Amino acid sequence: MFSKASLLAFLIIFWNSLMINLLFAQHCLTDELFYQRAAQDPTLWHQLERFNYFVKNFSHAQADKTQRTKYIIPVVVHIIHNNGPENISDEQVWSQIQVLNEDFLAIAGTPGGQGGAYAQIEFFLARKDPDGNPTRGITRTQSPYTEHCPSGANEGSTEAQLKGLIRWPPERYLNIWVVKSICNNTLGYAWYTCSQKEIDGIVVAASNFGRIGNNLNPRYNKGRTTTHEVGHWLDLHHTFNGCYGGSLGEPDCELYGDFVCDTPPSAIANYACLRPGGRNTCVEIPIDYPDMTENYMDYTPDECMFRFTPGQVRRMHAALHRTCEQAGQVDRKYIYTEENLERTGYALWLNTSPAEYQTPQFLVYPNPSSYYESATVQYEVTSAGKHELSIWDVTGRLLWSQVFDLAPGTFTYQLPSFSQSFYFLKITTSQKSTYTLKILRN
Numbered sequence: 293m294f295s296k297a298s299l300l301a302f303l304i305i306f307w308n309s310l311m312i313n314l315l316f317a318q319h320c321l322t323d324e325l326f327y328q329r330a331a332q333d334p335t336l337w338h339q340l341e342r343f344n345y346f347v348k349n350f351s352h353a354q355a356d357k358t359q360r361t362k363y364i365i366p367v368v369v370h371i372i373h374n375n376g377p378e379n380i381s382d383e384q385v386w387s388q389i390q391v392l393n394e395d396f397l398a399i400a401g402t403p404g405g406q407g408g409a410y411a412q413i414e415f416f417l418a419r420k421d422p423d424g425n426p427t428r429g430i431t432r433t434q435s436p437y438t439e440h441c442p443s444g445a446n447e448g449s450t451e452a453q454l455k456g457l458i459r460w461p462p463e464r465y466l467n468i469w470v471v472k473s474i475c476n477n478t479l480g481y482a483w484y485t486c487s488q489k490e491i492d493g494i495v496v497a498a499s500n501f502g503r504i505g506n507n508l509n510p511r512y513n514k515g516r517t518t519t520h521e522v523g524h525w526l527d528l529h530h531t532f533n534g535c536y537g538g539s540l541g542e543p544d545c546e547l548y549g550d551f552v553c554d555t556p557p558s559a560i561a562n563y564a565c566l567r568p569g570g571r572n573t574c575v576e577i578p579i580d581y582p583d584m585t586e587n588y589m590d591y592t593p594d595e596c597m598f599r600f601t602p603g604q605v606r607r608m609h610a611a612l613h614r615t616c617e618q619a620g621q622v623d624r625k626y627i628y629t630e631e632n633l634e635r636t637g638y639a640l641w642l643n644t645s646p647a648e649y650q651t652p653q654f655l656v657y658p659n660p661s662s663y664y665e666s667a668t669v670q671y672e673v674t675s676a677g678k679h680e681l682s683i684w685d686v687t688g689r690l691l692w693s694q695v696f697d698l699a700p701g702t703f704t705y706q707l708p709s710f711s712q713s714f715y716f717l718k719i720t721t722s723q724k725s726t727y728t729l730k731i732l733r734n
């Protein structure tokens with residue numbers, strides 16, 4: 293039995309920790325995971341420090357003899373799903389690549405073109421897989437590991453389990469794994485340059501990947517989680533890496549905070565849409581700048597982020613030329629070479645029309661279904677009209693059919709139940725396209 297005093301103390305502690313969790317929700321696990329790894333291998337801190345000096349002295353002219361207009365990076369998106377809405381459409385993936393290009397190329401007239409720096413970095417979905425076969429740059433793997441917990445808590449798959457399912461060579465592709473969930477409501481995480489090849493890449497929860505789809509989190513539905521994580525993948529740190537300076541004088545901004553001089557230091561992350569300049573959590577001398585809450589490396593809601601700075605671009609370019617110090621670490625020096633663009637199908641991508649990523653994706657879940665549940669079919673209707681659904685058995689006998697007059701949007705329908713067997717679900721759209729899916733009831 294609690295005494296009144298101890299109960300009160302307990303409640304205060306509980307409330308404080310609840311408030312701290314609410315106030316400091318970990319949107320991104322990048323730093324936490326890096327600190328865990330650095331605790332096992334303290335040389336990572338020294339490597340970071342040496343990289344900071346490398347950035348300080350970085351010169352494009354010396355690092356890169358090519359007259360390069362852009363760094364072009366092949367991407368593969370691995371959708372890890374368990375037949376739920378996390379099995380997102382190709383179109384949703386394509387929308388994410390569009391967002392990356394708008395943000396990193398600061399394309400005028402787009403949400404990424406509101407005054408942020410032009411980062412000269414372009415992304416494309418690989419059109420050749422590691423064996424040289426044609427691909428859409430998207431893989432799909434069904435697995436319960438789609439519920440993921442990289443911090444080691446027992447609430448989902450480990451990194452080794454998730455990334456062991458499928459991984460393309462990270463020195464040739466930016467691997468992005470899309471999952472149903474990451475524990476503690478985390479939106480995503482990435483590894484900085486020179487991480488081990490077994491883990492290099494980015495993990496993002498499906499509910500904040502891309503900007504098209506019906507299951508997006510309303511605060512994170514503009515694709516900026518992935519913009520933020522790609523920033524980490526190119527060695528950017530959070531802008532809220534603490535205050536420095538003040539009574540200490542003015543230390544070297546390339547070696548403190550987020551290691552970038554034109555992003556004012558911030559003490560804590562920002563979670564609200566503020567007008568730029570609407571908050572100031574650190575005091576700098578001689579000029580005290582407000583926090584840059586619109587920076588992609590803060591935690592601001594998607595619609596209010598729009599900026600990388602020239603200093604951040606310089607650091608990302610240095611990351612693309614960084615030489616790793618240990619065996620097994622992945623650098624980024626090969627990924628954008630002419631040779632790699634040829635091997636990963638950049639020329640084919642340039643001839644790829646957006647329509648190729650708009651073929652409807654049909655979901656049937658659960659599949660297989662058990663005796664006690666019936667399966668649900670779901671897909672995006674892109675143009676209005678009649679859609680016929682029919683179920684056939686393996687001998688070709690029609691068991692059920694129904695015609696729906698559908699408007700554009702997501703169509704979801706619970707299918708009738710049949711006894712245990714294989715069936716075929718046929719969907720015929722008004723454009724006379726027919727899609728057949730195998731469904732199993734056991």
Ligand SMILES: [Zn+2]
Pocket residue numbers: 320321322520524530
């Ligand atoms: Zn982050």
